[in-house]
Amino acid sequence: MTAAAPDIAASSEPFVRLTGVTKRFGAPAPALDAIHGSIAGGRITGLVGPDGAGKTTLIRLMTGLMLPEAGTVQVLGYDTRTDPASIQAAIGYMPQRFGLYEDLSVQENLDLYADLRGLPNDARTTTFGELLEFTDLKRFTARLAGKLSGGMKQKLGLACALLRKPRLLLLDEPGVGVDPISRRDLWKMVEKLTAEGVGVVWSTAYLEEAEACDHVFLLNQGKLLFAGAPQEMTSRVAERVFRVSGIEGRRREKLARLLDDEGVVDGVIQGEAIRLVMKAGLEPPPLAGNGAATALRADITPPRFEDAFVDMLGGGPGGRSRLAETQRTFAADAGKAVIEARGLTKRFGDFTAAENITFDIPRGQIFGLLGPNGAGKSTTFKMLCGLLKPTAGEGRVAGFDLRRDAAEARNRLGYMAQKFSLYGDLSVTQNLNFFAGIYGLSGTKRRERIALMTEIFDFRPTQDMSAKDLPLGLKQRLALACAVLHEPEVLFLDEPTSGVDPITRREFWTHINGLVEKGVTVLVTTHFMDEAEYCDRISLIYRGRSIALGSPDEMKARVANKDLPDPTMEDAFIALIQDSEAKEAA
Template sequence: MTDRIPSTDDDARSEFVRLADVSKSFGQAAQALKDVSGIISGGRITGLVGPDGAGKTTLIRLITGLMQPDGGSINVLGFDTKLHAPSIQALIGYMPQRFGLYEDLTVQENLNLYADLRSLPLGERPAAFDELLTFTDLKRFTGRLAGQLSGGMKQKLGLACALLKKPRLLLLDEPGVGVDPISRRDLWKMVKDLTKDGIGVLWSTAYLDEAEACDKVLLLNKGELLFSGPPADLTNRVKDRVFKFTGISGSRRQALSKILEQQGVVDGVIQGDAVRIVTSAEAKRSELTKIAGNTAKIRATEPRFEDAFVDMLGGGPGGRSKLAEAATRLDDQNGKPVIEAHGLTKNFGDFTAAKDITFDIPRGQIFGLLGPNGAGKSTTFKMLCGLLKPTQGEGRVAGFDLRRDGAEARNRLGYMAQKFSLYGDLSVGQNLDFFAGVYGLSGSRKRERVSLMNEIFSFAARDNLPAKDLPLGLKQRLALACAVMHEPEALFLDEPTSGVDPITRREFWTHINGLVEKGVTVLVTTHFMDEAEYCDRISLIYRGRSIALGSPDELKAGVATKAQPDPTMEDAFIALVEASEREAAA
């Protein structure tokens, strides 16, 4: 069992929430929370971090008084949640994990509704609305339906509704999920400004760069609190144990898989043309130099919070993918691209969502579509997998034109949607059977592939469970299993790991990297900038156009300056978008 790390800071001066041995169970399932104790302070952002199913959402709901603990006590702003839940709810703001607003109401109508629910006096509403709409930059969109807002704008509206009565404590359950880096930065700045007024913030997150920026972190795993304190205290756990391999000859994916199988390697990810690893305390550097071949160079690099997070949870899943090992190798016989976009354009009335998008993807590569919410990347993505008919231009998959030979093209691809796209009321087994049939499998071949997916992803114990009741990580595994059931040549992944914890994301990408090595071609959209590093090439879409095209390292090098000689992928994303805006304004 992982050792607990005690808190190193003193929160007693501004204590807003005190958790004392809090426990919670649901039926016969494993305990959601086990004897959790800790403090959340005013005027600070406290990050609530942990893998899928760790108990983060349960803890937030207990703090709101919407649920009661089975054991222990929770004191919020001087009130016991068991005795004074209404008093607590009058003093806090709560933004749930799922978009809790009404999509068929406008921005202003949602604000009006929440003002009614929070009993905001009529005389105070005009000033409150004006302040919040200015704060969130939503004044221009008061008449727009909430369902038509981008992901970032939805989160800003949710934040505005949570702030209507100037809460003393703000509870945010994964507010950055599905939000692009620019919108997340804006959201973070808004919340940071709130703490200057003494508001306490609890920010649950799957983005560990967000956790790293918090004043304090509570790390949960399987319902237990493993760490409480400043993020830097956890990051220092892996100091002098993080290295980067550069100059790798051949496939970096093969190199990563090989490295992850070595004793003493705790975790590893692709980072552009390099491979970043975390080692155990016992690993010797002299042994590491032999791992990636004679041409590779190894150097120490600064640790990140995510490195320590994965290390504390026991390390990543390793480099072996049973899914890839069972896949048939696809040979590149004619050298032609597997996915092609030639001048793809899509108009919705007078609005051009995508204009003249052009690129091609060779066999066995990963190509990333990046861009802010509403930039046009999802429209481009949907045109290439046959879900949207382009206004102009041509898209091809495995040589088949999506206009003339749509059915043939779709038989060659697998699709994993941004939102869980399987049938929630069908069981795990029924979903596997249904999608096997959709992709044309029958008889012994169908039985063989369904059985293989059950074995690889360990679905047997949950075969009869409705898909809607699965934890997020298992939903993602089921969606991937259904997408690769028929061994497609091309795999389309639309924000496939949004909201998923780092351990599950690593498992997912182990499968994808393995499939790519077998010749599968991947088109992916993502808001995780570390995932963008896994791509061979990237197209950055902004305002319907491709504003940059190249490898991750090429895009980063293109924005490097003397002041910032080694930019991150997020730095590159933001710099390229800002440069495009300046060019458009000139």
């Protein structure tokens, strides 16, 4: 596919050999703790685990950019201590935050990295053409990298890493912040490389991506918990995962009660149903309703990698939310929407980012905005929380018109941004105080709410730490605490759990589900398709327009057919967008 590349011969020798690899960064606990294992060529090896698990550290050790404190790392027969230059000449490396130059075009970035990689001039035309075809970027060579969507940036980063075909390709979280379509495109590209014998290491915090790997290393807090085929991991909870259907009433309240049963290891909402992982030999318990136990239908369902991981960690956090228990209740107003979008449109010059977006959200519901990178969902989101003024149309929050009364509307809502939006140089307590002031809390009320958040989220051990130095899970807890300090009736959550571990994600959604039961209304954007299942309704936005509106189960039913009788939310997402493209092309 690329020029000036050595032949990659099949070999039984591992491409990477890890022997007792340990690395510390001053902290008492090592970032990597005596890791053993090997990585083969011609297949995708997943480094799987939450933020802070040690994935990036292990990849950087494989590049020779960092040396282990103990143990050895051998890559393609070379020891990283004695011959890092030979390793670096034979591998491709795409860091987590790939160093694209955003003020250079796609072609200019390729030219620059070709210079850095020493690609001969006479090979460039062919190589660039093949890479642009491979990544589907041929139409965008003149576009500035800073103007690309997240998925397109990742494709350009991959192209730059492949300018000289590597024997081993190291990809550090290439799917973070990338929509399901772009992520699937990246996987197809990587699978083509493995067919040519290239060894690929794919680091990810998305546990569903683990199932697409040939082999996985599961890391948590620097320790290797599992190494092997993903099917070996999921088989550990076979016959213990159930889809519970036939639920009457509010499923969030039912889930909370189920999670407090000692036989339930884990549970999540899956559309109108609930997905449960049970202890060995147990079936889902009955739910009491109207004074009697209500029989539920519990069907065994195929396990997922995440089911097995949560089981390995000892189970989820339970169904109780102290945060929700302290939240005031907002009574439903019959027939009255809390969030309304009426023909919302936003133009930037001659570019229409969002066009005629219309929906409403009743009190006590979760509404999801889904869509590929650059589709217009973030623009819609920002218009509805008063951060962006619409070109046309109307948005209302808690009865306030966002054109005339944006400040009043913002006082009724809590906002948790996609990128950590707190003040990194302020401590945990200082951030809480700052946001309490912004939301107009003072005196006894202010002190009580800050003390309550500190207790609920267990901030006391870290209350004097700078926010920027917190682990990602604690940062997300702090962001949520600041967003709900003033007990808002509306919550805006923009990619709230990206990169955090499954237990923290479940804790987060336990709080959100509990708040919704108290009448709080939630608007959320997410690239996690399993999180979309928590929503009561979803608007799928593509090319600035809403192309589908309905519940998760309605979305899945729209794309079900004899070849795909039980589609996932990701299947529905991709099929609905492909259908929209086909209609436009017709």
